[in-house]
Amino acid sequence: MKSRVISVRHFFDGEKLHPEPCRIEIADGILRSVTPGPAPDADEHHEWMLPPLAESHCHLFLDGDELDAAKRKAHLDAGFDTWLATGRRNLERCRDLGIRVIRDAGDVHGVNHRLREIAAGMGIRVISAGKAIRKAGRYGSFMALEVAGVDEIDAAVAAVAAVAEDSDTLKIVLSGIIDFANGKVKGEPQFTLEELRRLVDAGHRRGLRSFVHCSGEDGPALAVAAGVDSIEHGFFMTPAILEAMAAKQIAWTPTFIPVEFQYREPQYGGWDAPTRGKLRAILDNHARCLRLAVEYGVPVMAGSDAGSFGVRHGYGLLEELALMRRAGMSEEAVCAAATNVPRRHFGLPPVHLRPGERADCIFADALQ
Ligand SMILES: [Zn+2]
Known part of the structure; x- marks a missing residue:
């Protein structure tokens, strides 16, 4: 077969x-x-060549x-067929944008498991959390199974066992959403250290790595102490928590874009100038902490939280990469965060674009 000669301006080999x-x-x-x-004989010209992208946090x-x-x-009451059709559209867009690995961060209806099968036929690997775990009455109803009862924690551990039957990973909701007007996280963490440790251990015993929705100082500190495998969002992060994460090699998926959207488009949330100032301060701290995370050696993964307000599937990841770059991460580190760092974390083989290896790559004219 005739070979293709391609000229690229930026080549990330994995x-x-x-x-x-x-x-x-x-x-x-x-x-x-x-x-x-230069490649004067090139058949094609592209800005970027790199391994296919991985989206580390979305809700399909x-x-x-x-x-x-x-x-x-x-939409939250629209029913399984509508959710499935939405998920299929989201998968198609991800595929068209070069995303081949997607970690779904939980949906209470288990649509993500069905989408995992559909995605496989499209060449996309979905790492599906199935239902996440949350405490009764607390944040996360769209994504998480509620654990309640006289002995809540035993119910939660039993729920982990049930989730482990068909899930690839364990999602735990530890803290609530951010109160932007007051610039802090709503409520105490949903689980105590002991409870969280039991949940994480129950997942590990069944071969599931855990990823934990948390922000604020209390949530991430608890998550690190409990030995979770990945912290999601982590707004209000601190250098001390990052140091501990680096020591334990706990990954971080910072998901800038949902908060950035609130800052950029304050009319949707109805935010006034002081609230917008708080959003800016949250994002600036996040950027500072992202630079520290790289310096300390925390495995950073790019995830957009697509599906949440203002975050489109596929495009959200590209916007996230641009924000990570703007926060001061090098282009090389951003590329790694969107390819082999998550692949390794999810137990998938990394992609190496070297002569003699399969050309498992995508071309892009603008990555960020
Ligand atoms: Zn999420």
Whole structure:
């Protein structure tokens, strides 16, 4: 077969970003050669070549394109067929944008498990949390099973066992949402250290890594002490928590974009100037902590929380990458956060774009 010669300006091979334009040759699906310098014989020109992208945090059954609050609320009661159709559309868009790995961060109806099968037929690997776990009456009704009863924690551990039957990972809701007007997280953490430890251990015994929705100082500190595998969102992060995360190699998915959207488009939340100032301060602390996380060696993963208000599936991840870059992460670290760092964390083989290896790559004209 005739080989394709491609000229790329930025080439991330899975570990390293090459500092200059390259001439790439691909034949029979194999990467034949990578030569630094111009490619006067190129058949194609692209800005970027890198392994397929991984979206580390989204909710496939939710419609992030919908900005009408009443319609978003109605969608939560729309029924399985509607959720499935929404999820299928979201998967198609992700595929078209070069996303091949998606971790679904929980839906209470289990639509994500059905979408996992559909995605497999589209060449996308969905890591599905199934139903997340939350405490009775607390935040997370759209994504999480509620554990209640006389002995709540035993019920929660039993719920973990039930979830483990068909889930790839364990999602735990530990803290509530952010009260933007007051610039803090609503309520105490949902579980005590002892409870959280039991949940995490129950997941580990069944081979499930845990990822935990939490923000504020109390939530992430508790999550680190309990030995969770990944912290999601983590707004109001501190250097001390990041140091502990680096020591235990706990991953962080910072999900800038849902909060950035509230800052950029304050009319949807009805935020006044002082609240907008609080949003800015939250985002600035997040950016500062992201730089520290990289410096300390925390595994950082790119996830958008697509499906949440103002965050579109697919495009949300690209916006997240731009925000991570703007926060001061290097292009190389951003590429790793959107490819091999999450692949390794999810137990998938990393992709290496080296001569002689399969050309499992995407081309993009603008990555960020
Ligand atoms: Zn989420």
